[in-house]
Amino acid sequence: MSDAIQVAKSSKPKASHFSVGELMRSPAMGAFVGMVLVFCIFAAFGFHKNFLSVFGIANWMNFASMIGIVAIPVGFLMIAGELDISVGAIMPASAMTLGILCGPYELPLGLGMIITFAMAAGIGLINGILVTRTQVPSFIVTLATLFAVGGLTLTLSVIFVNRPQVAYEAPELAKALLGDRYFGFRASVFWWILLSAALYFVLHKSPWGNWIFAVGGDAESARNAGIPVNRLKISLFVLSAVCTAFAGMLQVAAFNSAQSATNFPLIFNTIIACVVGGVLLTGGFGTLIGIFFGTMTLGIVQQGIGYTDIDRNLSQLIIGVMLLAAVLMNGTFQKLATSWSTSKKED
Amino acid sequence: MSDTKNVLELRNVDKSFGPIDVLHKINLSVRAGEVLCLLGDNGAGKSTLIKTMAGVHAPTRGEILMDGKPISFRGPKAAQEAGIACVHQFGGTFPLMSISRSFFAGVEPTIGWGPFKVFDRKKANDIAVHEVRNFGITRIEDGDRLVGGLSGGERQSLAIARAVYFGARVLILDEPTAALGVKQSAHVLRIVNEAKRRGLAVIFITHQVMHALAVGDHFAVLIRGSIAADFKKGDKTREEIADLMAGGESMADLEEKVGIEA
Ligand SMILES: Nc1ncnc2c1ncn2[C@@H]1O[C@H](COP(=O)(O)OP(=O)(O)O)[C@@H](O)[C@H]1O
Ligand SMILES: [Mg+2]
Numbered sequence: 391m392s393d394a395i396q397v398a399k400s401s402k403p404k405a406s407h408f409s410v411g412e413l414m415r416s417p418a419m420g421a422f423v424g425m426v427l428v429f430c431i432f433a434a435f436g437f438h439k440n441f442l443s444v445f446g447i448a449n450w451m452n453f454a455s456m457i458g459i460v461a462i463p464v465g466f467l468m469i470a471g472e473l474d475i476s477v478g479a480i481m482p483a484s485a486m487t488l489g490i491l492c493g494p495y496e497l498p499l500g501l502g503m504i505i506t507f508a509m510a511a512g513i514g515l516i517n518g519i520l521v522t523r524t525q526v527p528s529f530i531v532t533l534a535t536l537f538a539v540g541g542l543t544l545t546l547s548v549i550f551v552n553r554p555q556v557a558y559e560a561p562e563l564a565k566a567l568l569g570d571r572y573f574g575f576r577a578s579v580f581w582w583i584l585l586s587a588a589l590y591f592v593l594h595k596s597p598w599g600n601w602i603f604a605v606g607g608d609a610e611s612a613r614n615a616g617i618p619v620n621r622l623k624i625s626l627f628v629l630s631a632v633c634t635a636f637a638g639m640l641q642v643a644a645f646n647s648a649q650s651a652t653n654f655p656l657i658f659n660t661i662i663a664c665v666v667g668g669v670l671l672t673g674g675f676g677t678l679i680g681i682f683f684g685t686m687t688l689g690i691v692q693q694g695i696g697y698t699d700i701d702r703n704l705s706q707l708i709i710g711v712m713l714l715a716a717v718l719m720n721g722t723f724q725k726l727a728t729s730w731s732t733s734k735k736e737d
Numbered sequence: 738m739s740d741t742k743n744v745l746e747l748r749n750v751d752k753s754f755g756p757i758d759v760l761h762k763i764n765l766s767v768r769a770g771e772v773l774c775l776l777g778d779n780g781a782g783k784s785t786l787i788k789t790m791a792g793v794h795a796p797t798r799g800e801i802l803m804d805g806k807p808i809s810f811r812g813p814k815a816a817q818e819a820g821i822a823c824v825h826q827f828g829g830t831f832p833l834m835s836i837s838r839s840f841f842a843g844v845e846p847t848i849g850w851g852p853f854k855v856f857d858r859k860k861a862n863d864i865a866v867h868e869v870r871n872f873g874i875t876r877i878e879d880g881d882r883l884v885g886g887l888s889g890g891e892r893q894s895l896a897i898a899r900a901v902y903f904g905a906r907v908l909i910l911d912e913p914t915a916a917l918g919v920k921q922s923a924h925v926l927r928i929v930n931e932a933k934r935r936g937l938a939v940i941f942i943t944h945q946v947m948h949a950l951a952v953g954d955h956f957a958v959l960i961r962g963s964i965a966a967d968f969k970k971g972d973k974t975r976e977e978i979a980d981l982m983a984g985g986e987s988m989a990d991l992e993e994k995v996g997i998e999a
Contacts (some may be wrong), residue, residue, distance in 0.1 A: 603833070607833055
């Protein structure tokens, strides 16, 4: 029987790395096509209402950037097989913390930011530790922290400033870096792009990215392979909380005020951006570029719709249909991607 | 048999979970370049036995020796580092990851420095494809293909090639052919043979007599947690082995019970 073993003498190098087939099967492709489609339809219906003007585009990009900065780390967690909905409370909690510390309490902005980041990291740490220690699904754990943090934010706001919101105007340099508009685009858009580039490197180039996919693919096998599964998950919850806190700070810098009400739409928007961007809800699959396009699509449908003749009330319907289409497409892309090599099966 | 050649040896190993005794006085050994087939009915304690070898459970009594020296593992990770690799029924690979990323999960080769280390895709692809092809899976040419596109047998083979590449000396396979068809099973058996040829000690759990006979050098039958029989390939006829695997009953007995008149 052993003579049946064929020992390979050579493995031929591949002719080219960049094939159209490869591109078409990329999970980011679906998100890109979807975005282009939505963009074209909206451009057609919004041509005379300046949808295509710089200000039209900046308008929905500004909106998308606040979602995008949160959606990327949330997407990382989804790829690792977890969810984080506490972001809806972490964003106002961070905005209020910064606003109160640097506004009425007159702390320097740098110190206020450090304290705010530390506070958010603490919440992320609690999320991560609870999820990894208790085996309770992260949906439930972060649902609990969502309400706990949301309630605490409201209560503490009233205690410290007697109101559920606070006004704070950042110093000039900080405002230029974090809040101002350039050609209509707010600083948050540039931060979003920068963060995307940095986290693209982490997810797709660094070994950590490999761990994230492995943990979401099969946590048990990942553990057997020596990947520190719990530590990785805890770090991802911290990353998501810290990025959300940063988005909250950008909001304060842009609007000179902070609100303490829980941001429920943010929860849905981040999850929709990820799913429309091709991230599998079951974990183990997704791309950063996909999440980026998914967020842009969401921005066009929710915000860019104001620059078109399309009835604003239709945006939720469009999002619902898009979400369904995306989930179905994701399944197809997954099948395509895995069956790709089976196509030349010998039996 | 000389002790020095045994890679892994169990001496009078008992394992109980609280009041439940699962394994009694297990004496068993495997040598390098040998396939030990562990046979037995469902619930006989096969999985418990291999988990004890792989550091998942600590033996309640008795000792485990590796290369003749007593050893105790703090956990499955410690056993892995000592060279004991377990490959589970579904291969323990990540269906939506590429072959090379899956092959190197947890031990990624990198280029660059500090926080800017980059996964060395080319090196990972070259090594993974080379190793897998060396195990006879010539269909795999591209390390970027997803593991989910491989057949069940190929996934098993990938997992085995991975274990061997990372220095496994004892390969434990828990029913690797249970979920596979005839052709895929043959594939896995060929890989088992190749691992043996490379000098690994293989512990192969199976229900199928044919699969055991095809690759086994040494057979141990577990009945209700005790070794009921332990013999070498030439020691018993195929019929006797088949009867033992059927739980110690002969085919004739079974036919009688089922009510087939001879
Ligand atoms: N962790 C455990 N606690 C209690 N009983 C166990 C445990 N693991 C296995 N057993 C018992 O040990 C017996 C043997 O199980 P197992 O090793 O899985 O058998 P096999 O793999 O041969 O089918 C079974 O009766 C099972 O209920
Ligand atoms: Mg079993």
